[in-house]
Amino acid sequence: MAETKRNKAIAPAKRRKGGKEKNWKKGPHLPNALKKELDSINPTNDQQIRSDDDIDVYEYEEKIPDEESKKNRRYDPVDNFEYQLPKDFEDEDVPSDDDDEEEEGAQKGDSDEDDDSDDGKHVRMLQDITGLPGDAFEGKKKKKNDVVIFEAYPESEYNPSRDVLDGDGRITVDDLLNPLHGKPGFSKIRKDVQRMDRKSVSIQPPLPKPQQEKVDRRSTFVYSKKKLSEYEALVKKNREAPTIYFDEDIDVGYSTVGAIASEFRPRTEFEKKMDSLINAKELSEAHKGDGARLLELNKISVEDVKERQDRLAKMRNLLFRHELKSKRIKHIKSKTYRRLLKKDKSKAAATEIEMNPEAAKELAEKQEFKRAEERLTLKHKNTSKWAKRIKKRGFDVQDDGTRAAISEQLQQHALLTRKRDSMHDDSSSDDSSEEDDDDISGDEDDASKLKLLEIGKKRTLEVLDEDDEMPKSGVLSLPFMVRGQKKKKEAADEEARLALQEFDSSLKQLEGDDDVKGNVGFLSGRKVFGAQKKQVPKSKAKVNNTDNYFDNTDSEDDADTIEDVDDKHGRMNYTQKDVNIDPNILRDESEIGHDSLFKSFDDISKDSGPKITYEVSLSATNSKKKKRNMKDSNQAKSEKKAKNKKSQVAELASEKDTAIIEHGDDDSDTDGETRMVDGIITSGTDYELPSQDDLIRRAFAGDDVEEDFEMSKQEIMNEENPEPEKPVLVPGWGQWTHIQKKRGLPSWMLAEHERAKKKRDEDLKRRPDAHLKHVIISEKVDKKAEKLQTKTLPYPFKDKEHFERSNRMPLGPEFNPATTIGALNRPEVVKKPGVSIKPIKLKK
Amino acid sequence: MEIQDISDDIDVKVKKYQRGESADLEALKDKKLKGQLANREDLYKKSANAAAKAEKWLMQTEGGRLESEGFEKTWRFSQQSIAQEVDVASRKNQFDIVLPDLGPYTIDYTSSGRYMVTAGCKGHLAIMDLHTMKPIKDFQVRETVRDVVFLHNELFFAAAQKKYTYIYNNAGTELHCLKEHGAVLKLQFLKNHFLLSSINKFGHLHYQDITTGQMVGNYRSGLGRSDVLQVNPYNSVVTSGHSGGTISMWKPTSAASLVKMLCHRGPVTAIAFHPNGHLMATAGMDKKLKIWDLRKYEALQTLPGHAKSLDFSQKGLLAASTGSFIQILANSSDSQNYDRYMIHTMVKGYQIQKSRFRPYEDVLGIGHSMGLSSILVPGSGEPNFDSWVANPFETLKQRREKEVRLLLDKLPPESIILDPTKIGTLRNPNKIQKATKEEKEAEKAAAIAAAKSGPQKKKTKGRSKPSKVAKKKQEGVEKAKRPFAEENKHEVVSKKKQKRITEANELPKALQPFVSRKSS
Known part of the structure; x- marks a missing residue:
């Protein structure tokens, strides 16, 4: 039944398309003119018909003849001109445009043109009346759709019409409902359907996806905003809190190893086995008992013992063999x-x-x-x-x-x-070889020394032999240069000879015959020293100087000799330390109170310093010699002392006006010393009154004190804020015409000078001691102390005052009461170590 | 009325503990910072309140002074009359020890005031426990001893002897001989920095770290011999007095003196510093005693009289001694001016070498030519001691702990600066000093010399041809020169820029934007 109905519904549509020129309508067949009339009277004819259709009244349905339904093409095609539409034909799908088109298609030709011309006139009229451009009115006009589609093939199942393809031949609810007709519950369903139809609102198509998403997002945002704003108070509180505490009330559990161990449960197979062995009943009972049972448990079988013994013996044997082997290799x-x-x-x-x-x-x-x-x-x-x-x-x-x-x-x-x-x-073989090497190196030590000495000797000999040819031309050939060089060479030779002697002596020493020959060596060495005492350091310096001259000929050898000499001094440095004498100490020994005298003495002692060290350095090889030299140096000292005293007297005679005041202290010092030399201390109540001279000097000491101070202040100012250099011309610059001379210095130079001067004056004015006449405050920057101040303000601070004020309070326990020290130094976050921080939770 | 008084009192103390006002927080734009700072300020306030209360209730002992009635003058009270009034324990502090043989004595106290070390000029050294009045050690070194100071506790002291300075322990064992100092005339110990500073016969100033033995500083004063050296307890700056009437202040990290002042027209004989560090007293041969404000470097007061030794007490009394006469000056509570408070005269002929106030006691110790004396000076010592700072009743354990703590808290020598409150603040940007032209040139020359004489690598055959070596050397020299040349260029550029700016500034405002770069 449904099948047939459907066919019926489709078939007319096909047919309608096929016969393009014909207007298929249901109901009685009427001539076109009449139909037109009817349409104009009642345009909603179609709907009415449909509504009729809705109301379910039984109608006789005429069957379509088989020939016409073209079933299986069993019949020849027949030109059916007088065809009547079935009664239930619905025309709902036909768009109105089509109608127009078809109508107009019928009377095409002139009517179309007429229409156009009509429209043009109308527009022109409207234009004239309103004064608006014609385009404004053209919107009203319907767009004409004069497309006519011709089908290439007759319509059939195999060539479905466009409507079907577009999905217009839809199955309605009624279609589905009809077969249920008469079944129980049908009326109820029908009523429901009707109700739904009546109330039905057209369903909007879903929004495009991006738009839909946008809407979704908006709603989500609103919702989540509302949700999150609940946290606001909490977050604000946390932000403002100086300290945040996390999970204060969590019990971390065990804290000791014992506690953890007591909780141990065997889990793996091995652990369980061990556990069963350790906690075996037998064992624990045995432990509880007197021990006899334990002994029983300790029993080992004979085989086990034997096996063990065998194994040990084998190992021992192997070891022994190995030892033997290594011994053999050693030999x-x-x-x-x-x-x-x-x-x-x-x-x-x-x-x-x-x-x-x-x-x-x-x-x-x-x-x-x-x-x-x-x-x-x-x-x-x-x-x-x-x-x-x-x-x-x-x-x-x-x-x-x-x-x-x-x-x-x-x-x-x-x-x-x-x-x-x-x-x-192979560790064993290595060991043995190392031992061997050690022995060799021990022997080598001496040998290398010998070798070194010999090399040194050779080199010095070379230097001595080297009669370098005098340059014939150039600066060096000038007579005074030649003389100077000769002198230097002599000195160098002297030095070399000395070194040679020393090498000899030390060589001999090393060779063993140190008693006689060594002494001779010393003697000769000492002789030279005595005579040469003053020249030695100088000559050394000269050797260094000659370096430059030899440079072009053969620099390597020279450098080596010098190195040797240097080496020697380096080796003997430790002895210098022993006898290294401070100028201060020397001064004390001589016990002189006057500064001016000290100066002169200072010079002397400075001269003497290197000499002494040299002597000592040369004597480093032998302690005997050292002692002797010490004596020597002492002698030298005493000599110097005497000399100093002489010079002191001389100075006293020459310089009457010593600026420095001698304090009474010193006198007492010397007094005390003289007294205590004996070890008997006599009473020291009697004080010497300062002498008349002393008193007068004291009285007038401060005469020009202020002037002195001012001068020193000026000096320091000049040092810290140096005066700008006076502008000068580069010599020769612009002097060849006299123009520059006439003009004087260029103006920019003068301007620069002026500016520098001004800047200096400003700086001077800005000094903290600018208005204090009697004070000099140093403006020197201490690099070391710079690290105690910050270069830049730390981050959140924007100005200096806030930063510095925020630091004014000390935070240590020495400066704050115990009640507040904790709060002052609490960290920003307090948490237990090892406990994870949980996300924030809303508390209500 | 009483309550009002107490609250006022507490207010004053709270202010003291707040250490100044907070900055104006309202001016801050940064809300977060503002909140944080406000929090801190609250804490500071709380802390200050608590401290003030603690001081109020725990430190109840107040220092007193001699008070006169009517015509009486405080300096008329003799030691005998004072002795009659005071308790037995205090009377114990009045004593004379006669040691006629070993010459004028100099003394020093530990910071707790319990132990005293004395040194006779002729080699007598002794440490005394002043609570039990027993000598701990008494020995002779048989040479001149010029000065003696305790180090950080009573176990060690340094003595400046004829040639060298020695460090002894309290058993009289010589621990160290400080040879580098030379013949020291005066010693000072900087207890926060563990530095021993000295000035020797030649006016050389030495600083030695006594924990490491390192010589921290060794500077020439350049002003001749001086036996006046005093450390300012506030900032640990050491001040020396010189024959030209000048004093100079020193720190261990700079060879130049921080401050030089012309104080007297004759040689300076003594210097003393008030414990708060703002007042300094100097005495000179010109028979003047001056009191200076160190914040302004101005003399507040000039008093007549010689003084061979000066000392400020913890409460700010000033003892000046000369010959056999001691004068104690004090400022009245309402004014800054010092005037005569007490006088004390020794037996005629005694020469006072040194007078020092004993910390935490109303006692002035005197070292003179005939031994030691100790007199009572009411109101001189701090009545409340802080056992964290100095404890006169220290036990062995406490002493040990304190030593460790002191060592942990030891300050580096560079932290000695004139104004210690400047530590941790922002550096003054215009203080950054540029090297002078000569210095730059010297630096350049040194760099070039280093490049020239630098070690040449021995390269493989063909690589160390003389020509190549020379070339390489030349390259090195050029490389060394480069940074200096670049610096110069920068300078030139900046000068040009400055010129343009100045030029622009000379023009009227409207025309300034039109100054072209090329015109200059």
């Missing part, structure tokens, strides 16, 4: 063997690098990298052109060398791709 005296051993040792040293964990790590990494590379590239696995070629030609044809090369390459590959093994080294 080998072959040089080649040792050399080879040494080679091995050097290799072992490479492995020793690996003992150093860092180096080992590096090496391992490198190896791993290489391995990976090899595995990647397979460079050594016959992949090269050469290898391929050889492979192609066949191995048997190749000569031995090539074969070896190939096999070597393969081996390399294997080596590289092999997994890295642990390193093993």
Whole structure:
């Protein structure tokens, strides 16, 4: 039944399309003119018909003749001109445009043109009346759709009409409902459907996706904003709090190892086994008992003991053999063997690098990298052109060398791709060889010394022998230069000779015959020293100077000799320390109160300083000699003392006006000393009154004190704020015409000078001691103290005052009461270590 | 009325503990910072209140002074009359020790005031426990001793002897011989920095760190011999007095004196500092005693009289001694001016070497030519001691703990500056000093010389041809020169810029934007 109905619904539509020129309508067939009339009277004819249709009244449905339904094309096509539409034909799908079109299509030709011209006139009229452009009125006009579609094939099931394809031939609810007609519950369903129809509102199509999402987002935002704003108070509170506490009331649990251990439960198989053994009933009971049971449990079977003994014996045997072997190796005296051993040792040293964990790590990494590379590239696995070629030609044809090369390459590959093994080294052999080496080095020490000495000697001899030719031309050939050089050379030779002697003596000493010859050596050495005392340091300096002259000829040797000399001094430095005498101490020994005198003495002592050290340095090889030299130096000192005293007297005579006031202290010092030399202390109540001279000096000491101070202040000011340099012309600049001279200095120079002057004046005015006549406050910047101040303000602060004021309070426990110290120093966040911080929770 | 008084009193104390006002927080734009600072200020206030209350209730002992009635003058009270009034424990502090042989004595107290070390000029050294009045150690070094100071506690002291300075322990064992100081005339110990400073016969100033033995500073004063050296307890700046009437202040990290002042027209004989660090008293040969305000470097007061030794007490009394006469000056509570408070005369002929107030006691110790004396000066010592700072009743354990704490709190020598409140503040930007032209040139020359004489690498064959070596050397020199040249260029550029700016400033405002770069 449904089938037939559907067919009916579709068929007319097809037909209508097929017969384009005809207007198919249901109801009685009327002539076109009449129909037109009817339409104009009642345009909603169609709807009415449909509504009729809705009201379910039984109607007779005429069957379509089989020929016409073209079933299976069993019938020939028949030109059916007088065809009547079935009664229930619905025309709801036909758009109104179509109607127009069809109507107009009927009377095309002139009417179309008429219409157009009519419209043009109308527009023009409107234009005239309103004065508006014609376009404004054209919107009213309906757009004409004069597209006519012609079907190439007659309409059939195989050529469905456009409507069907567009989905216009829809199944309605009624279609579905009809078959249920008469079934129980049908009326109810029908009523429901009707109700729904009546109330139905057109459903909007869903929004486009982006828009939909936008709407969603907006709603989500509103919602989540509302939700989050609940947290606002909490967050604000946390932000403003100076300290935030996290999870204060959490019990962390165990704190001791014992507590953790007591909670131990065996879990793995092994643990369980151990546990069962340890906590075995037997054992625990045995422990509780007197111990006899324990002994019983201790019993070991005979086989076990025997096996153990055997094992131990074997180990011992192995050890013994090993020992023997190493002993034998130790006794080998072959040089080649040792050399080879040494080679091995050097290799072992490479492995020793690996003992150093860092180096080992590096090496391992490198190896791993290489391995990976090899595995990647397979460079050594016959992949090269050469290898391929050889492979192609066949191995048997190749000569031995090539074969070896190939096999070597393969081996390399294997080596590289092999997994890295642990390193093993022969420690025993190393040990023995090391011991040997030690012995040798012990002997060597002396030998090397000897060698060094000999080399030094040779070099000095070379220097002595070297009669360098005098330059014939140039500055050096000038007579005074020649003379100077000669002098220098002499001095250098002297020095060299001295060094030579010393080398000799020390050589002899080393060789063992130190008693007689050594003494002779000393004597000769001392002789030279005595005579040369004053010249020695100078000559040394000269040697250094000559350096420059020899430079062009043969600098290496010279440098070496000097190095030797230097070395010597370096070696003997420690002795210098012992006898290194401060000028201060020397001064004290002489006990002179006057500064002016000290100055002169200072000079002397300065001169004497290096001499003394030199003597001592030369005597470093032998303690006897040292002692003697010490005596010598003492003698020298005493001499100097005497000299000083003389000079002191002289100074006293010459300089009457010593500016420095002598304090009474000093006198008492010397007094005290003289008295205490005896060890008997006499009473010191009697005070010497200051002498008349002293008093007068004191009285007038401050006469020009103020002037002095002002001068010193000026000096310091000049030092700290230096006066600008006076502008000067570059000599020769602009002087060849006299224009510059006439003009004087260029104005920019003067301006610059002026500006610098002004700046200096300003700086001086800005000094803290500018208005204080009697005060000099240094403006020097102390680099070391600079780190105690900040260069820039720390972040949140914007101005200096707030920062500095915020720092004014000390925070230490010494400065604050115990009740507030905690609050003052509390950190920003307080939490228990090891406890994770949970996300914020809303509390209500 | 009483309550009002108490609250006023507390207000004053709170102010003291707040250490100044807070900055104006309302002016801050940063809300977060404002909140934080306000929080801190609250805490500070709380802390200050608590401290003030603690002081009020825990430190009840107040210092007193001699008060006169009617015509009486305070300086008329003799030691005998004072002795009659005071308790037995205080009377114990009046004593004379006659040591006629070993010459004028100099003395020093530990910071707690319990122990005294004395040194006779002729080699007598002794430490005394002043609570038990027993000598702990008494020995002779048989040479001149010019000065003696305690180090951080009573276990160690330094003595400036004829040649060298020595450090002894309280058993009289010589621990160190400080040879580098030379023949020291005066010693001072900077207890917060553990520095021993000295001035020797030649006017050389030395600073030695006694914990490490390192010589921190060694400077020439350049003003001749001086035996006047005093440390300012407020900032640890050491001040020396010189024969030209000048004093100079020193810190261990700079060779130049911080401040030089012309105080007297004759040689300076003594210097003393008030414990708060703002007042300084100097005495000179010109028979004047001056009191200076160190904040302004101006003399507040000039008093007549010689003084060989000056000392401020903890409460701010000033003892000046000369010959056998001691004068004690005090400022009245309402004015800054010092006037005569007490006088004390020794037996005629006694020469007073040094007078020092004993901390936490109303006692003045005197070292003179015939031994030691101790007199009572009411109102001189701080009545309440802080056992964290100095405890006269220290036990062995406390002493040990304190030593460790002191060492942990030891300050580095560079923290000695004139105004210690400047530490931690923003550096003055215009203080940054540029090197002068000469210095720059010297630096350049040094750099070039270093480049020239620098070690040459021995390279493989062909690489160390003389020509190559020379070339390399030349390159090195050029490289060394470069930064200086660049600096110069910068300078030139900045000068040009400045010129343009000044030029622009000379023009009327409307025309300033039209000053072209090229015109200059």
